[in-house]
Amino acid sequence: MATWQCVKQCGACCHLDPIDRPDLDHYLTPAELEQYLSLVGKDGWCIHFNAETRQCNIYFDRPRFCRVETEVFKDLYDIEPEELNDFAIDCCRQQIEGVYGDRSLELLRFDRAVGI
Numbered sequence: 001m002a003t004w005q006c007v008k009q010c011g012a013c014c015h016l017d018p019i020d021r022p023d024l025d026h027y028l029t030p031a032e033l034e035q036y037l038s039l040v041g042k043d044g045w046c047i048h049f050n051a052e053t054r055q056c057n058i059y060f061d062r063p064r065f066c067r068v069e070t071e072v073f074k075d076l077y078d079i080e081p082e083e084l085n086d087f088a089i090d091c092c093r094q095q096i097e098g099v100y101g102d103r104s105l106e107l108l109r110f111d112r113a114v115g116i
């Protein structure tokens with residue numbers, strides 16, 4: 001069975017351009033939406049994303065909506081804990097495909113890491 005994990009040298013979910021996420025207001029509170037939009041840089045990437053290391057500069061203080069945690073996913077997307085693994089894999093694959101492409105090294109590395 002595939003098991004979700006976040007892989008290094010990815011960062012696809014830190015590409016926050018709201019054009020690619022038209023339903024943000026369906027799952028974020030107004031305050032979170034405001035916070036989300038305040039993070040979007042001119043290039044569509046989060047202002048806290050380090051493009052060289054592909055890491056979050058505020059990892060330990062990152063917002064709730066950046067966290068793949070059972071309570072967060074239940075609250076934001078109504079995903080039960082037992083559904084989280086498959087849901088998170090689908091989210092990552094979708095995000096990686098959108099940012100890097102469906103033939104990208106990033107997608108290949110993600111699939112290998114999770115066991116697809």
Ligand code: SF4
Nearest residue numbers: 006007010011013092
């Ligand atoms: S898209 Fe998934 S694998 Fe890539 S950085 Fe985000 S959580 Fe990690």
Ligand code: SF4
Nearest residue numbers: 014046048049056066
């Ligand atoms: S705060 Fe960190 S984890 Fe969240 S989108 Fe920005 S760089 Fe990514």
